[in-house]
Amino acid sequence: MQSIQANNYFVHFNQNAYEALNKHLKENKYSNIFIIVDTQTNEYCLPKLLPIIETDLNIEIIEFEAGEENKNIDTCIQIWHVLTELGADRKSLIINLGGGVVTDLGGFVASTFKRGVDFINIPTTLLSMVDASVGGKTGVDLGNLKNQIGVINVPQMVLIDTQYLETLSQSEMRSGLAEMLKHGLIYDAAYWREFLDISSIDYNCLDELIYRSVEIKNEIVMQDPTEKSIRKALNFGHTLGHAIESYFLESEDKQTLLHGEAIAVGMILESYISLHKNLISKEEYIEIKTAIQSIYDHVNFEENDINPILELLIHDKKNEYGLIQFALIEGIGKIKINQSVENKLILEAFQDYKS
Incomplete structure (x- = not known):
């Protein structure tokens, strides 16, 4: 499938997605890589992604509990602390692997940490593939109010691999x-x-x-x-x-x-x-x-x-x-x-x- 040109980034599909990812890693001098996952994508999706990434950089996994109820500023604070403790800097790359909660929250975390670090979205649900991961909206809920806190900030790329849909109910x-x-x-x-x-x-x-x-x-x-x-x-x-x-x-x-x-x-x-x-x-x-x-x-x-x-x-x-x-x-x-x-x-x- 031909990649789709968005505002200052591309949406890549299936095998082309991983070729684009590895090319991007070779062309950019990142200091380290952080992959944000929830408990579901850590178990079912991360094992597929890790062997495909071609890099000598250190990769750290940051996990939070799955569910809309965890899409809040408290989860962001915890992740910001972990990034700080693990030595993330302005040249770090964040990869968000998950559904809309992960890509929304992870994009917001990346957009605000040290005033912004590069991030890539890899949506793993149908909802996030066709909606949440595309368009640059990032953010979290305020109590029960949906997406009240956030910024519009585009990723470096969006990678859509429909094989992840096999993990869905x-x-x-x-x-x-x-x-x-x-x-x-x-x-x-x-x-x-x-x-x-x-x-x-x-x-x-x-x-x-x-x-x-x-x-x-x-x-x-x-x-x-x-x-x-x-x-x-x-x-x-x-x-x-x-x-x-x-x-x-x-x-x-x-x-x-x-x-x-x-x-x-x-x-x-x-x-x-x-x-x-x-x-x-x-x-x-x-x-x-x-x-x-x-x-x-x-x-x-x-x-x-x-x-x-x-x-x-x-x-x-x-x-x-x-x-x-x-x-x-x-x-x-x-x-x-x-x-x-x-x-x-x-x-x-x-x-x-x-x-």
Whole structure:
């Protein structure tokens, strides 16, 4: 697969990825290498990566506990201390090997340690391959609020090896699929139609589907690296989806949702809002809702869940001047950003979802 040119870096695929990595190590005089992993990728992915790295440099492994609940500033502080104790300097290289939690947090650690050291992302989940590792967003959660602390800073490269997907559960694969569905809905109607009958997808073509998803995200980010305008399109399904994810993360009586599971709900809700703002047709809404519900389990919302979710919307990063801003679809394959939505319509969307 041909590498994809992003803003000041490349996304490399499969065998080309490791050739690019080793070439980069030979051409740059790094002092040492630190590989950040979580407990899952340390066990299942690191043994594949280490034998492929061609270097005489000292390699140190830094591990933290897997899970969204550990994507916080406390974990960063621990890693900064470890880097300091192990002699990391401005010429060190950090390699982030893992899913979105690892690439987001590891990128933030690298971007802020000694005011910034080089880092490379090697995503190991479908979600991180098509979304989290590409585009330069780094950061951590603030309590239960998603991605409130962070910077935009691009890696030296992103290396996508789809063999890592063999380590994933079906639920993790579905979580990543949500972002691929989103890319079709906001940008490429033909790509969206690939997923209308999930049972007919040829998973031998998964590499091509991932490649197209990365292309779509990259084409949007290249137009607007710092999210001043069109990059906001990538937040379709995320305004409500992130609030739902945060609420389920903090609620002791709720089972935590994977990111993609929450975003799937968010896309249905925000498609309903798009319908009632006359941006999509009833037929398009039914198509979207039916397709997403054929893949994801229904999420139960009690009446007393909705208001706390709405209160979390005020923390969405797209908001400006205290106004909640949505990215809505304007027909399948097109987007309309900076859309204000009344609470009444949001409540109606939840009622429709529950019914």
